[in-house]
Amino acid sequence: MNTTDITDEAILAQLRESSTLDAGFRMLIRKYQERLYWQIRRMVTNHDDADDVLQNVFVKIFRNIHQFKEQSGLFTWIYRIATNESLTFLEKNKFQKNQVDISLMSEVVSSNSAYTFDEGKALEALEKAIHILPDKQKLVFNMRYYDELSYQEIADITQTSVGALKATYHHAIKKIEDYVTNKVQY
Amino acid sequence: MNKDIHEELKEIAPVIASLSSKPPTPTVPEGYFEALEAQLVGLSRIASLPQNQEDDLPTAYFETLESNVMSKVAPQEAKVVKMSWFKQNRWLVAACSILIVSATFFTIIKNEKPVIDTQTSMNITSDEAIEYIEAQSGHIQMNELIDAGIIDSTMVEELSFYQSVPSDEDEMMFESELDF
Numbered sequence: 609m610n611t612t613d614i615t616d617e618a619i620l621a622q623l624r625e626s627s628t629l630d631a632g633f634r635m636l637i638r639k640y641q642e643r644l645y646w647q648i649r650r651m652v653t654n655h656d657d658a659d660d661v662l663q664n665v666f667v668k669i670f671r672n673i674h675q676f677k678e679q680s681g682l683f684t685w686i687y688r689i690a691t692n693e694s695l696t697f698l699e700k701n702k703f704q705k706n707q708v709d710i711s712l713m714s715e716v717v718s719s720n721s722a723y724t725f726d727e728g729k730a731l732e733a734l735e736k737a738i739h740i741l742p743d744k745q746k747l748v749f750n751m752r753y754y755d756e757l758s759y760q761e762i763a764d765i766t767q768t769s770v771g772a773l774k775a776t777y778h779h780a781i782k783k784i785e786d787y788v789t790n791k792v793q794y
Numbered sequence: 795m796n797k798d799i800h801e802e803l804k805e806i807a808p809v810i811a812s813l814s815s816k817p818p819t820p821t822v823p824e825g826y827f828e829a830l831e832a833q834l835v836g837l838s839r840i841a842s843l844p845q846n847q848e849d850d851l852p853t854a855y856f857e858t859l860e861s862n863v864m865s866k867v868a869p870q871e872a873k874v875v876k877m878s879w880f881k882q883n884r885w886l887v888a889a890c891s892i893l894i895v896s897a898t899f900f901t902i903i904k905n906e907k908p909v910i911d912t913q914t915s916m917n918i919t920s921d922e923a924i925e926y927i928e929a930q931s932g933h934i935q936m937n938e939l940i941d942a943g944i945i946d947s948t949m950v951e952e953l954s955f956y957q958s959v960p961s962d963e964d965e966m967m968f969e970s971e972l973d974f
Contacts, residue, residue, distance in 0.1 A: 630838070634831075634838075637831055637834045637838070638831065642827055646819070649820060652957070655822060655823070659830075666837055666838070667841050670838045727814065730813060731818070732817075734810060735817040740816075742889055752799060753803075753816070756795065756799055764826060781803065782806060784810060785806070788809055792809070
């Protein structure tokens with residue numbers, strides 16, 4: 609069975625019965641492991657860190673699935689856990705991240721290559737620009753740009769208002785645009 | 795890309811919107827997701843075991859833990875055990891007992907041989923001594939008096955002599971006998 613064929617309702621039905629709990633977890637893992645991995649990886653950048661955070665996310669899901677009241681979708685609930693775990697990880701490793709940010713910034717400032725619109729270079733700059741963003745702006749940008757979630761879905765996951773999210777996204781995208789433009793114009 | 799999202803992007807960030815693709819996906823170790831599934835299934839079994847010990851904890855367990863521990867660790871008011879007067883003062887009682895027994899013993903020993911003030915006795919005149927002896931002669935042995943230093947042997951001889959001297963009545967009887 610393709611992971612896209614597995615519905616959240618089917619997973620929840622399996623998880624409700626203790627006899628099918630194991631099968632339910634298997635379905636949940638199959639459906640969400642890659643999506644959650646990439647969501648986390650885009651936040652923490654490093655594979656090993658992403659792996660650690662992902663495992664913590666799944667442990668929390670397994671332990672708290674009986675508390676899931678289905679007031680939101682399973683997807684929203686799982687993404688919320690992954691988001692919180694990622695932000696917690698970044699908060700704990702702030703010093704390390706700042707060191708990386710400084711090195712990236714200095715690299716951009718010292719760049720004086722001649723202007724040619726090189727898409728590869730632009731994509732590289734885009735990646736670096738996302739990395740430099742503040743954590744919450746990066747989170748919202750990733751959800752909108754990579755995961756292509758609606759503002760309402762992001763609002764449900766992050767438990768903030770749509771208006772605040774739009775403002776956050778606009779701030780983030782403007783910073784990235786300026787960074788990339790600056791990078792590819794020299 | 796979703797059409798709405800792309801339109802929005804074109805308005806705010808035309809350079810990014812013009813990119814034909816998104817940044818390349820970072821690499822992951824080969825076979826990572828296959829191994830991950832097995833690893834997560836194992837985690838789910840461990841996590842769903844009755845490891846929910848937190849759920850089994852009594853309400854507000856950690857909030858009350860500190861005070862509960864402190865109440866057991868903190869020095870409690872010592873339990874007062876009432877000791878008998880004898881236990882509290884047993885050494886004093888022992889010392890007093892020894893003292894009393896010793897005093898009694900020495901008193902008894904002392905009383906067994908009455909002290910006779912020989913000096914005073916020696917100031918007694920011979921007549922007084924003789925008078926006393928006359929009165930007590932039925933009870934006192936001469937040897938005891940000599941041993942006690944009340945009288946000496948010369949006095950005994952004198953007393954013997956005196957006792958041997960006939961009284962007036964004796965003399966009169968003697969004379970009458972003579973007259974006989």
